[in-house]
Amino acid sequence: xxxxxxxxxxxxxxxxETVTLSCTYDTSESDYYLFWYKQPPSRQMILVIRQxxxxxxxxxxxxxxxxxxKAAKSFSLKISDSQLGDAAMYFCAYRSAEGGSEKLVFGKxxxxxxxx
Amino acid sequence: ETGVTQTPRHLVMGMTNKKSLKxxxxxxxxxxxxxxxxxxxxxxxxxxxxxxxxxENNSVPSRFSPECPNSSHLFLHxxxxxxEDSALYLCASSQNRRVDYGYTFGSGTRLxxx
Numbered sequence: 001x002x003x004x005x006x007x008x009x010x011x012x013x014x015x016x017e018t019v020t021l022s023c024t025y026d027t028s029e030s031d032y033y034l035f036w037y038k039q040p041p042s043r044q045m046i047l048v049i050r051q052x053x054x055x056x057x058x059x060x061x062x063x064x065x066x067x068x069x070k071a072a073k074s075f076s077l078k079i080s081d082s083q084l085g086d087a088a089m090y091f092c093a094y095r096s097a098e099g100g101s102e103k104l105v106f107g108k109x110x111x112x113x114x115x116x
Numbered sequence: 117e118t119g120v121t122q123t124p125r126h127l128v129m130g131m132t133n134k135k136s137l138k139x140x141x142x143x144x145x146x147x148x149x150x151x152x153x154x155x156x157x158x159x160x161x162x163x164x165x166x167x168x169x170x171x172e173n174n175s176v177p178s179r180f181s182p183e184c185p186n187s188s189h190l191f192l193h194x195x196x197x198x199x200e201d202s203a204l205y206l207c208a209s210s211q212n213r214r215v216d217y218g219y220t221f222g223s224g225t226r227l228x229x230x
Contacts, residue, residue: 004158009156033215033216033218035218037218037221042223043204043223043224043226044221044222044223044224045206045208045219045221046221047218047219047220050217050218091159093218095215095216095218101164101166101171101172101213102213102214102215103149103161103164103172103215104161104215104218104219105158105161106158106159107158108156108157108158109158
């Protein structure tokens, strides 16, 4: 079964600094998708960034970028110029096709605190 | 209203009660999902519906009963729940069963079973 591991339950960063959240996954598939979601206190999970495994170029969305290392099965999220509004739970997710139906498999999440 | 809307936002129920959670999406998506989110655990997939047909049931106890009357609405009927069922229940939708672009989530229903 595909699994997603986020090894940092909590992280903190100073406002305007850069922080990297780690994520590793286990799969035997060659074509897949990876995602980072943000869950603020409002509880709604918001898609931050998406990566297609067959693309070697790392995805970027404004201050958010990923370091995708396919051979190492690693998918870390870098947040540059951190802002107070970035404080949230961050979840890494893998699109699984196991069992014949596609769905997202999530890690346990990393709680990010941004200090002023 | 656009996006995925879940009601109620909070729910407290006794173990003998029957209640329902509602999810509605106006995105034209064809697949909808129920997830359970408990503290310090990964999100647990409960049910998957595609074009109103249930395509996956992840060994969820029968005290949880889903219903998808059309592609815009999804319900989770609850009866005789246990305290360990207290959690945040998230509804999500995707364009189709190929989840290439991820999900759009609702804000969840915080359920407390007393």
